[in-house]
Amino acid sequence: MSSIFSKIIAGEIPSYKVAEDDRHLAFLDAMPLVEGHTLVIPKQETDLIFDLEADDFKELWAFAHSVANKMKVAYPGKRIAVAVVGLEVPHAHIHLIPISSMSDMNFANPRLTLSKEEYMAIQQHIVGA
Template identity: 40%
Template sequence: MPGRFVWRDDRAVVFLTIAPISTGHVMVVPIEEVDHWLDLDPDLAAHLMRVAQIVGQAQVAAFSPARVGLIIAGLEVPHTHLHVIPIESEADLSFAKADPSVSDAAQDAAAEALRAALRAAGHAEVADA
């Protein structure tokens, strides 16, 4: 399965989900395998939240959404992950809106737009394409 990474550091990665709710929907995932977010070390939890904020700011720059939403559901896979989603309304925070048929070209464009916004903001953690 192709991975479209936009961020890598020594504690976390960020990549586009394969079934986005909206353009630019990413997941912030710790490198350390932790099943439930409640079990995260507080320092790692704070780091993941900071990365989510940075990427959310890049989503605003790249896609101009009304807001950026955050979901920590934890039911899909046994590994903590934060969904960071550009939204226009609270109704957009529904996994029923996920699009598993989004095109590769659209996903590639979204990933590059996020990487460009992260680079423009001076972040060295931008993942290579």
């Protein structure tokens, strides 16, 4: 079963990519909790993150680490929080969320509504960090 993330990987659905290699992709969340909320995924379609093979699991976290380091530069003074929830989309993914307080990563909070121009500015802010 093809997930929305698989369609993003295939280029069938547009996204705001902030990092990519041959096995992973990081892009801005379409319904962010805060500015800069980024999703990190393996390109291999796997429903649950703990179903990844050990080496693939380690490589995904290493890729997420490199993305988080760019985000730390882009959002100084904020912590980059990590969440693995896995309920929204049946494709393993890691949320990287710039936060100032715990309430910033409450998934019950209303989501931001951003324009294409705002997404592009955020994308460039992270990519250029």
